[in-house]
Amino acid sequence: MKIDNKPWFWIPFLNFASGLPYAIIISVSVLMYKNLGISNKDIGLYTSLLYLPWVIKPLWSPFIELTGTKRKWFLSMQLLISIAFLLVGFTIPAKGFFIITLAIFWVAAFASASNDIASDGFYLLVLPEDKQSFFIGIRSTFYRLSMLAGNGLVVLFAGYLEQKYSDNTKAWSYTMVSVGLLMTFITVYNFFATPKTEINAGEKPAATNKQNFASVFASFFKKKQILIVIAFILLFRLGESQLMKMLTPFLIDPLKYELVELASDESQVKALDLYNSKVIKGEKLSATELQSLYSNLPILAEMRDQKKLLEEVKKDDKQEYETANKARIDFIKSLIDSKGNQKTIDVGGMGLDTESIGLIYGTCGLIALMLGGILGGIAISKEGLTKWMLPMILTMHLPIIGFILLAHFHPASIYYIYAVVVIEQFGYGFGFSAFMMYLIHVAEGESKTAHYAIATGFMAMGMMLPGMLSGYVQEYLGYGNFFIWVLIATIPGIILSRFLIFPKDFGKKAEEV
Template sequence: MTKSPWKWVPTLYLGTGPAQVAATTLSMLLYKQLGLTNAEITLYTAWFFLPQVLRPLWAPLIELTKSRRWWVVAMQLLVGAAFGGVAFTIPTAYWLQGTICFFLLLAFSGAIYDTAVDSFYSVSLDDDAQQHFTGIRSAFYRFSIIFAQGFLVMVAGNLQLLYRNSISLSWSLVFYAAAGLFIALWLWHRAILPHARADEGRYDWSGDLPADLSDLWHEMRRRLHSFVTKYERRRVVATLFFIVAFLLPEALLSKVSMLFLVDAEHNGGLGLSPQEFGWVQGTVAVVALSLGSLAGGIVVNRDGLRRWLWPMTAATNLPHLLYLYLALTQPGGLLPITLCIFVHQFGCAFGTTAYLLQLIHYSRGPHQTTHHLLCTALMTASFVLPSMFSGALQMALGYPAFFLMVLACGGFSFLSMALLPKR
């Protein structure tokens, strides 16, 4: 009996957001409320992007070893265990070491789960069904982000009111609830996911494993060499500089902007409660990102990318002025803060369309999948390194001067776009 995709596609993509959000956003809020400095928070949480940097190394193993279905089910259970580990270690004396270990496990298992889900989806449905469910899976992915970054943060804030500001207890309960959700999803998918004929690991374990690993290593080296030699040297250098430099301002801003929203007013922040943060950053910002991406795709399809390169570069950088405005004025109402966050997130998503399309254009040709993985890994690495030290820079400069520095770094975005060959 054929199992309807409606029984498993929505729930598969409902599980793609929480692990990523927990490792990259909830961890920062937790550490901020537990008293770590901005410098410590950005340094520690930057390591949770390591799975994305290493994706070109581990992603091929998903298709070569076990079935995609096995990876999906196994990683969903591991994500649930990692959530439980975070919840268990928060109230202990070793909360920092314990939560870092489990957040890192959560980041790896979540990244592998996301990759396995996309691969399983592609082999389990025919082309017509994939096209039919494209909007469904995108909608449930966005909903999962709002659930984790909005709803769960609001729940943590309400629990802190209920338990008289017991931060450890409130966050432990939230992470235990997330663990229970993923264990329930694991039980459901273990029973309901179909066994596709094309979903089998391709590696023959009866062969010569050391020789096969050596061949795989040489193949990876060959593809890496082709990545930097596929075009003339000027284009390669200009593209690599573009990948590294275009998002430098956003890399510096990404973590500090969220800490700025919840930091105390006497420290120069806006002093938002968890409930307010969940609404502004967890709901409004996600909606703005979705609308910005949609608008970027529409104008590029209508007019072509070249016409929108400079407007998109400006849209990525100019909204950073809004954070300088917020830092200088510290408005007391939630409405101006919400509007500023909406405009920034919309502009960032709209402008990043040009960046992502440039990565796709560079990856075209032989070994397209591998080259795109390398592009995204380099993008993530260039994003992580500045964000790692952004908290220390903010503490040294203060919020207004830091946001002014971010604005100045926008010059790298315009320079990298100007040097990029337009073809």
């Protein structure tokens, strides 16, 4: 059977292979590190750096354009991504797992960004122009389905394993190995399903292409309003970039920690005796006594609908022990500092488990996101971007108020959380349509593809830099004030949007004669 003329056989899986790695690297890694004991500030800083390959991908896209075929590139990159996810799974139980897995995720991120470049180019080369407009919707649909698989099914699977093994390390190790095997299957399928014939861009004169790229890159910065345009692209997602990094920690963190003066074994009895005899009197503790408190003092974490014992995680390495038990250690330090006067510490989270987060974002959240995106595209195509620009931006940013309310009132019913997430995801899908349509306007001209890549590189930078600081800001402000700050951070982008100049009917579908 000839596959080349059967785009239904290869387009869905080719785009699934673009979206799944992005979801795992950018979103799921945040939840994984949170459940493995990494602090919010480290999560925000280091996982935001994983955006960098998408920021700078315009700089190495000519190399992919000039060497080999697109098919060889995306197959090689998908194989590298598969191996990387398998290695992450195998190294999670290892000493120094945080640094090791981050380094592997970096490799996977560069491979994923390269895979995106090659896949997009392959699509434009192989598919006839008259079919590209039809299959652009199919590409988008399967990309979003891959996000469902990552943020929904993969997270649900990890949550199931956490419950089954009562060991987050083992659960996430098995999860990442499974993701690696899934990516391997997709790579093998794409090897057999994608068309074997392709124009080899490497056959073009290298010097001409290099010169053209240099002039194309420079021409982007000669566009009208370029300073306002770049400022808008960088600042439009200033609030969202921080929200995305701290939203998962907010949903999974408990409402508060509290000391329980009810021992269940002899070691806890000794720890409580030490607490009552020395801590509340303000006496100095030896290193051994301090470790006894860290290991054995009974502490409860108040979740959404239950209280559970905050158990010690055994680690031989001191640094890894402190990382894995950060919540226990920080709380016990606050007990010592207050000399026992403060027996609870408010965290301000919503206290959800991993499975609940996977269910919320992987079902209702994703449906709302897709519905918002579809309706956003329809609205712009009917009446143009000018009419919808401000309403869409407000629709995207105002749902942050819902998280402010959750952080301050902590409603007991999970349906309030569902409602806020659904509204926020719908608003994101609907409002983001305006931003992406504006980027298409920015890229208009002779070098549309290259200029769009540069614009999306600036967009990724606008996500990376604020995200790096988001954990520090959240730990300083607390969740309630953090979400207020996130809402304030959306204001510069809204203001700049009012100074943008573009055709009144840009994006409006031409009326048929």
